[in-house]
Amino acid sequence: MNQQDTLKQLVGQTAANLVEDGMIVGLGTGSTVRFMVDALGKRVQEEGLNITGVTTSNRTTEQATGLGIKIVDLDDVNHVDLTIDGADEVAPNFFGIKGGGGALLWEKIVNDASSHNVWIVDQSKMVNQIGNFGxxxxxxxxxxxxxxxxxxxxxxxxxxxxxxxxxxxxxxxxxxxxxxxxxxxxxxxxxxxxxxxxxxxxxxGLFLNRVNQVIVGGDQGVSTLNVPK
The missing domain is CATH 3.30.70.260 (ACT domain)
Structure with missing residues (x-):
């Protein structure tokens, strides 16, 4: 595993630990989220964690169900407690760009339905100003x-x-x-x-004023950035 994947795995595991028993959880899409879903599936299998998932892509649905995570349609729940997703760029003002994985529509719908949104990224995704990604x-x-x-x-x-x-x-x-x-x-x-x-x-794919926390994996480990209320 290269350094970038190691960082993605670290932030994925950190984010999976935010999930509590009984939660309805939005599961994002992308390479970093894959590590988070793997870690969450491990908790379900080993700890008996009881959660309900709502996914932002068919790819994530397939992965999550294969790990024993219960997945339902967004319209079948009246709220989402927490959504954990990736991002392609995040600026200091917490404006972000998403959609590199092609799931921006479902991601924004689930984001909008969620009480708390967390993005998980490696340090390469942190930028001074968004736009270079496209x-x-x-x-x-x-x-x-x-x-x-x-x-x-x-x-x-x-x-x-x-x-x-x-x-x-x-x-x-x-x-x-x-x-x-x-x-x-x-x-x-x-x-x-x-x-x-x-x-x-x-x-x-412009996600503006849509995140509460950003978990970043960097050379010094994992840090959590909280968006001012």
Whole structure:
């Protein structure tokens, strides 16, 4: 295991220890979250931890159920106590970008339904200003080229997310993703408003004012950053 994976495993195990018996837990998507779900599954098997999970992707559902974690649909619960998810970039003001794994729509829906949101990242994801990763935007296939053209006109530097065979990447909702490669974002709030009001856009990967804690794995170990209330 390389150093980055070791850090991801450390933060995943730390986050899994936040889960308490009887909780309804949102389980995110991504490489760091995989370690967390593994650690959570171990607690379920070894400690008899009784939890209910809500997932943000079919991939996480498959992993969690294979580990004995009970998974239900979000609409089958009236709240989510805690959601643990990853992030692609996190700035000091706790603005983040998510969606590198293609699950941004479900991730934002579960985030919105959760009383407490925790992001788990390795130190490479901490940045001074968000944007260099790019902004994933989920769009419906119908008329998607028109949306792409609008983004080009606005200078957002759009790129189709493609599979290895050159076909369009499809989300769990069978939508396309356009990645905006516009560099550092001076006004994320304004960009978020523009994107969500673009006809054909389902959701975007700007997660602004949506996290309570960030657990970071670094060279000096694991640290927890608490967002000011």
């Amino acid at each position: 902004v994933p935007v989920e769009v419906i296939p119908f008329g998607a080229t028109k949306v792409f053209a609008k983004f080009e006109q606005k200078g957002y530097q759009p790129q189709w997310r493609l599979n290895e065979d050159g076909t369009h990447y499809r989300t769990d909702e069978e939508n396309y993703i356009i990645d905006l490669k516009m560099g550092l974002i001076e006004d994320p709030l304004a960009l978020a408003e523009d994107l969500i009001h673009t006809v054909g856009v389902v959701e975007h």
